[in-house]
Every structure is written in structure tokens, then in C-alpha cells.
Amino acid sequence: MARLIMQRTAKRSLLLPSSPPPPPQLHHFNPLPSLSRPHSTTPPPHQNTHSPLQSNILRILHKEVDYHHQYAPPHQPPTTIGSFTVQDRPGEQWMTMRSNHKNAREEIKLEVTMFDGCVAVPKYGEDSDAEDVRLHMTVLVDVIKEEGGDVLEFLCSAWADRIEIQKVYLLPRVKVPGMPYLGPDFRSLNREVQKRLEEYLEERGVNDELAFFLHEFMMNKDRVELIRWFEKIKNFVDEK
Numbered sequence: 133m134a135r136l137i138m139q140r141t142a143k144r145s146l147l148l149p150s151s152p153p154p155p156p157q158l159h160h161f162n163p164l165p166s167l168s169r170p171h172s173t174t175p176p177p178h179q180n181t182h183s184p185l186q187s188n189i190l191r192i193l194h195k196e197v198d199y200h201h202q203y204a205p206p207h208q209p210p211t212t213i214g215s216f217t218v219q220d221r222p223g224e225q226w227m228t229m230r231s232n233h234k235n236a237r238e239e240i241k242l243e244v245t246m247f248d249g250c251v252a253v254p255k256y257g258e259d260s261d262a263e264d265v266r267l268h269m270t271v272l273v274d275v276i277k278e279e280g281g282d283v284l285e286f287l288c289s290a291w292a293d294r295i296e297i298q299k300v301y302l303l304p305r306v307k308v309p310g311m312p313y314l315g316p317d318f319r320s321l322n323r324e325v326q327k328r329l330e331e332y333l334e335e336r337g338v339n340d341e342l343a344f345f346l347h348e349f350m351m352n353k354d355r356v357e358l359i360r361w362f363e364k365i366k367n368f369v370d371e372k
Contacts, residue, residue, distance in 0.1 A: 182370075186369055186370075189369050190366060190369055190370055193362055193365060193366040193369070194366065196362050197359055197362045197363060197366070200355065200358060200359050200362070201359065204355055205355075206352050206353075206355040206356040206359065207352060209349055209352055209353065209356075210349070213229075213342065213345050214231070214337050214341075214342070215231040215232065215233075215337055216229040216230065216231040216240075216242070216337060216342075217229065217230050217231070218349070220353065222356075222357075222360070223357070223360065225245060225246045225357075226243060226244055226245045226246065227243075227244055227349070227353070228241065228242065228243055228244075229241070229242040229244065230242075231336070231337055233275075233335075233336050233337075236278070237277070237278045237279075238275055238276065238277060238278065238336075239274075239275075239276040239278075240273065240274070240275060240276075240336050240337065240338070241273070241274040241276060242271055242272065242273055242274075242338070243271070243272045243274075244269060244270070244271050244272075244290070244346055244350070245269050245270045245271075246269065246350050246353060246354060246357075247267045247268065247269050247350055247354065248268060248269060248270055249267075249268040250265040250266060250267050250268055251265065251266050251268065252264070252265055253265070253266050266291055266292065267291070267292060267347060268289055268290070268291065269289075269290045269346060269347070269350060270287070270288070270289065270290070271286075271287075271288040271289070271290045271295065271338075271346070272285060272286070272287060272288070273285065273286040273288060273333065273336075273338055275336065280305065281305070282302040282303060282304055282305065283302070283303045283304075283305060284300070284301075284302055285300070285301055285302070285303055286299070286300050286329075286333060286338075287299040287300075287301075288333075288338075290343050290346050290347070291343060291347075292343065292344060292347045293340060293343060293344065294340050294343050295333065295338055295339065295340065295342065295343045297318045297326070297329060297330060297333070298317075298318055298319075299314060299315065299317070299318055300315055300318060300329060301313075301314040301315045
């Protein structure tokens with residue numbers, strides 16, 4: 133499962149073995165295609181103090197950064213959607229969103245991974261024999277009551293067009309020995325129960341519109357983080 137869950141507290145990391153896996157045939161996917169790089173129009177400044185190997189590495193890294201800025205330059209991400217405020221975490225593979233519900237008596241907290249897999253789906257249209265991919269990300273939704281008590285947590289899959297609940301469970305706010313019962317697989321529940329829990333999330337703004345926003349946000353974040361990674365490697369090699 134996504135690194136987000138593994139990076140939680142020791143108590144919550146126990147959820148990992150009991151959480152249902154994403155849908156079958158979930159594969160790693162790099163949303164930025166590997167295309168032939170055009171020649172950079174602004175080569176890096178010449179550095180006489182670099183060895184031939186360092187100069188070659190710096191030249192290649194500079195071309196990568198320049199290419200990605202031209203191919204699909206990232207934009208300034210939004211900081212709100214609906215009632216949610218967006219808290220990006222630069223340099224990390226996830227972000228946080230928060231909202232208040234019912235006159236601030238509930239806090240809704242989302243923790244969202246970057247893309248952590250994909251599934252192959254038939255491609256419609258003239259090229260119907262080909263396959264397309266649907267990108268997947270993991271979302272943890274916490275419903276926190278103002279008066280305290282347990283936290284209701286939903287483990288969800290976010291596709292570009294919808295949110296799918298995988299698991300629902302209650303977690304104590306204070307650490308307790310042992311592992312709490314995490315409930316059944318959501319898909320094994322009576323359909324009426326599933327529907328009411330889906331409506332519970334929709335009432336709190338966790339809906340198809342949010343799924344689309346998350347995918348747009350993470351596509352941009354993927355570009356930002358890739359460019360940041362190239363820059364960090366380049367700066368490290370460039371250090372005297």
C-alpha cells in the first residue's frame with residue numbers, strides 16, 4: 133500500500149497488512165512520459181573547475197530541467213477547493229487537506245498520496261483494440277469530532293472520476309495496546325450500508341469533483357517534484 137500509510141504513527145501503520153489492496157493489476161505508473169529530449173536552448177555556464185565527468189552530468193541534468201520546463205511547465209497549485217484548504221508538502225509524496233463540517237463541530241482531514249499505481253482499461257473510439265490507463269492514488273479521510281472520542285477513518289482509492297471506499301474503521305485518539313478491529317472489506321457490506329457511507333462522505337465534500345481535483349493537483353505536483361529532484365542532484369554535483 134502507499135507510503136503514506138507506512139509513514140503514519142506506529143499504531144496506524146498496523147493498518148497496512150489488514151487494508152485491502154488496490155484493485156487487481158495495479159501497476160506502478162510514471163505520469164510523465166519519456167520522450168526524446170530537444171536540445172537545450174540555454175546551456176549551463178562553463179565551469180573550469182569541474183572534471184569532464186561532472187561537466188557531462190551537469191550538462192545532462194540541465195537539459196532535463198530545461199526540457200521539463202518547456203514540455204509541461206508546472207503552475208502555482210490552488211490552496212482551496214470548496215470548503216477544503218490545501219496544504220502541499222514540498223519534497224514529499226503526499227499532501228494534506230482540511231475542512232470543517234457542521235458549524236465547525238467536525239474536522240475533515242484528508243491525506244493524499246501522489247500516484248501510486250494504475251490499471252489498464254480498454255480504449256474507446258477508433259483505436260478500440262488499444263489499452264488506456266487509469267491512475268490511482270490512496271486517500272485517507274479522517275472525521276474528527278470536536279468533543280473528542282474515536283476518529284472515523286476511511287481508506288479510499290481515488291480515480292480521476294470517482295472516490296471508492298475500501299475500508300472504514302474507528303481509531304482511538306490515544307494509543308492503546310494491541311490492534312483494534314478494522315471492520316470488514318467495504319465491498320462485502322450490504323449495498324444499502326455502502327450507499328449510506330458513501331453519502332456520508334459526499335455530504336462532507338469527499339466526492340467525484342474532489343477526485344478530479346486531486347488528480348489535476350497531483351499531475352502538477354509530479355512535475356514540480358521531478359524538476360525539484362533534478363535541481364537538487366544538479367546542485368549537489370555542482371558543489372565545490
